[in-house]
Amino acid sequence: MTHHIPIDDSLDLHTFAPRDIPSVVEEYVRAAHDAGLREVRLIHGRGVGVQRAIVQRVLERHPLVEEFWDAQESHLGATVARLGPWQ
Numbered sequence: 001m002t003h004h005i006p007i008d009d010s011l012d013l014h015t016f017a018p019r020d021i022p023s024v025v026e027e028y029v030r031a032a033h034d035a036g037l038r039e040v041r042l043i044h045g046r047g048v049g050v051q052r053a054i055v056q057r058v059l060e061r062h063p064l065v066e067e068f069w070d071a072q073e074s075h076l077g078a079t080v081a082r083l084g085p086w087q
Contacts, residue, residue: 066082
């Protein structure tokens with residue numbers, strides 16, 4: 001399934017099926033990097049932490065992500081990622 005996502009500095013993942021989250025995050029990070037963004041916010045919600053774990057697992061392995069952290073103001077409802085240098 002192909003998703004068309006507007007590329008800005010945040011992405012709300014609530015509209016995507018859980019099974020699609022890894023590929024959506026992968027492609028969003030790549031597109032954000034290509035668009036010149038240095039930092040992005042992925043909104044996954046609080047819940048029991050399943051979506052957060054999925055998002056952070058993808059970010060952990062993504063070659064364009066330098067670091068990521070929980071957005072403090074969202075009380076574990078979003079993750080911020082800093083993207084690496086442009087090649």
